[in-house]
Amino acid sequence: MAQKYRLPEGGRVDRSQPLRFTFDGKSYEGFAGDTLASAMMANGLRLVGRSFKYHRPRGIITSGVDEPNALVDLYSGTSKHEADARTTMAELVDGMDAKSINNYPLLKYDVGAVNSIFSKFFVSGFYYKTFMWPKAAWLKLYEPFIRKAAGLGTAPTVPDTDHYEKHYGYCDVLIIGAGPAGLAAARQAARSNARVWVVDDQPELGGHLLTRSATIDGKDSDAWIAEVRAELEAAPNVTLKTRAQAISYFDMNYVAIWEKVTNHMANPPANMPRERLYRVRAGQVIIASGSHERPLVFADNDRPGVMLAGAAETYVKRYGVKPGKRAVAMVNNDYAYGSILALLDAGIEVPLVCDLRQEPDGALTQAVKDRGVPIRAGHAIVAIKGKNSVRGVKVAALSEDGKALAEGEKPASQACDLVVHSAGWTPAVHAHCMARGKLAWSDDMSCFLPSEGSDANPNVSAGNCAGQMDLASVLTSGHEAAGQVLEALGMPANNAPAAPTADPEAASSTRILWIVPGEKELGYGSAKHFIDFQNDSTAFDVQLAVREGMHSIEHVKRYTTTGMATDQGKLANLNAIGIVSEALDVAPEKVGTTTYRLPYTPTTFGVIAGRDIDELLDPARTTAMHPWHEDNGAVYEDVGQWKRPWYFPKKGESMHKAVLRECAAVREDVGILDASTLGKIVVKGPDAGAFLDLVYTNKFSSLKPGKCRYGLMLNEDGMILDDGVTSRISDDEFYMTTTTGNAAPVLDHLEEYLQTEWPHMQVYLTSVTEQWATATIAGPKARDLLAEICSDVDLSAEAFEFMSWREGTVADCPARIFRISFTGDVSYEINVPSDYGLHLWNTLMQVGRKYGITPYGTETMHVLRAEKGFIIVGQETDGSVMPFDLDMNWIVSKKKGDFIGRRSLYRSDMSKPDRKQLVGIKTVDPSVVLEEGAQLVRELKAQPPMDMVGHVTSSYMSPACGRSIALGIVKGGLAAKGETLYSPQPDGKVIEVVTCSPVFFDPEGSRQNG
């Protein structure tokens, strides 16, 4: 029969709108207004998942954001796939497809449950203790085992095609939570001139009033909520967001709010995002986030059919569903009797209530008693019968101190299919704590309450989360919180309403028993007292952790994994603190809490990413010549955000072959490289030369216009920051180039010194990287080629020397030609305004055909420069390399005055003989190419560990040298050139190498100067 646990009437579901859904492939029916959890419950589905460690069968425990067990995968295998969705938070949608998780092959017969049988071995610190030794077993045995056993839902297999939005919001007052406290605050704030935001995670306003209705201002709470809602919706200064969860609270009242926009729609309009992330900066925040009901820690309190009393009440009252037919309750407070009354009203049989209190008191307790339900004072549920579903309980009287069964007590059995329990309510202080607020322990309420706030985050907590538990004081505290923040803002309410009123509740007692004893002592027998229902940590685990020396709650958390599950300890943490405090015999205040981490609840990656995906997250920068590269089959290398051609393979050509061909073309004919990505900075002003003298190790103020100079730039610690060629354009203008990846950091570095250390200098810095396109032609025929398309510059070696530049016309474009070389061959870097870049490239390719022009990419560039021993910053250097380490003393001026990093070069550490220094490396077998990053040792031993004295930084097969070549940094390498070193390989083989000069090709430089 469909929905056999649905009540004939009542609840807030719409019985006229039936919705279909599937769970593990079987089809069921629910109603609009259901959550997936309530719809599953209406169909009698109790076993909804299995736990993380023991794979114990699990059911629904809560009705909200704190649910640890009832998680499912939604829409598996589709673009809407959502892993580990909480059924209690998922609004039922027609066609919803849910799948149970963490079980294989079938929910009812789970093979992982064998862990349950071996649970003796799964105690605290199990992972640390068991999987330590032997090492070899880790890879083969333990790791695959954990991988298979662990994990919850499955990862999506297809891309998410929905879109997600981000939105900034600004307001004077942000109200988190629209329960009675939040609504009382909102009503008053709405009547001020303040801009007000009100957010709540539920589709309906009202919070706990949706579960337990009441009389407010003399009317039914439903009517009161409707009235407030109408007023908020009509107020132009109020933004009201439902289905919107405040997930994170950052400094200076910056709050992230996750709104589910169309998740609840079966056919959402295509233009609407699935979810949205609001980032709201608020002047003042009112935190009205309520509280979570606390579980009692008793034997087998995890069996399907055991749930929190308040949750059971919610299923009955809000969703019109019966969580069972016959319920036994165990409580320690009067409020929970309200839940029992709800069960009775729904026709659920309640044969008995165990009350941990010796003398149960309170109005609701009395009301249950008046209905003829037997209340057993000082009694507890000491055992649960049934595995996949509760079949009954055993009840016994407790000893005076509540730590054991009463002397000679024989537990009595009671059949039931539902157990509801409550240890009271824990204020949800998460937002207060994320906002750097402090907590204080309340002995009266046995929980932590907000105390001091942070002056960086002006906020006020109101209602349950501030420790106000009865409705009358909840309403008053919300109202007063609004008054307080409006006053702080200087925006009092016009025509302020009176505080809403409700009947005050008479005080009643509670009794805290952190652990409810079972039939056997903790740790004996098969019963388990769970604290964390998802991570399967038990009261015994926590006690054991304390005995083994974990006295800090942070250590206990990590050792036992308590509170580390996806519910982040919403149910577990306070019980863990209570048990630790008892085990250590210190006050809970001394135990303290673990850090309340953001986000408050698991959040989808989709909403965190928003539109910042693919090219909008990481845009690709392309040069003016990019269309040609595209048309001619370039393979790219990403350098920063730039797409740089890596090599240009001919059809069917391997990378190795392509690079050999490109290298040969440069050495024999002419090659062409797109060098547009180099960083370019104009340094201009009367003090430009003096400024460059301060930022480079060598002198630039003496450079003549028309000349170029290689420069090395250091950080203040003496380590190499960047290198590049800078040319003098005129007396007051220089044109600086930086490495491709360093353009922005170098500009920042220069700006910082210019603004903060030398503000008196008249210098302007302008990035012109995007303004110029650069084609570099290199090789013996480069000059002849250039001469064909440039007639207004004398290109002869005498008139246009190496390391100088000329202004002229190339391919009919205005151009700056720099005669510099990163290849060791004659080379011209032709710069034209970017818009002419493609034209220049096309012309060079066309005219160059008869010279055998060959485009080459960054790989060939690297080989050619390595043949010459030219370093690449970031490859030969790593932030710990200074000029002397590279044998570059020649570039460090001794004569000129100060420069950035100068003093550091003369610290005693810098002259230590065992610094790592740049050397060339030749393998004894010339055909062997070392791997970049390979470690080098001087003394070879039979097996590791060996003293590593350096590593390979660059390594290639060099066609010009006819052998492999490499660069590396080696301890004391400069003085020991010619020594034999070894590179032990992972497979046990050893490559023998000899160090040498890093310049492998044309050491005299006759080719580049010619």
Added chain:
Amino acid sequence: MLLIDCPHCGPRNESEFHYGDQAHIARPENSESMSDQEWAEYVYLRENPKGLFRERWVHSAGCGRWFNAVRDTVSSRIVATYKQGEEAPISAEEEGGLL
């Protein structure tokens, strides 16, 4: 996400800025005559007080200018921001002590 009041542009989100550590430390002009120890202290060591701290920020994604701020390192509240070359609106005694 701090809200930082750039003295040139006004209040902007922290994501537009970069941090520059302790303010008002001039680069020594006499580094030649400084001992290794003194130089290392200039390069590597900065105060890390609990309380008010004068520090540098740069509005990288805005005007690009460096300026100074006084921030309470306990709460991260920014007490004041001021332009380069201006005096911090706190005394030396207040630095490192909560107001």
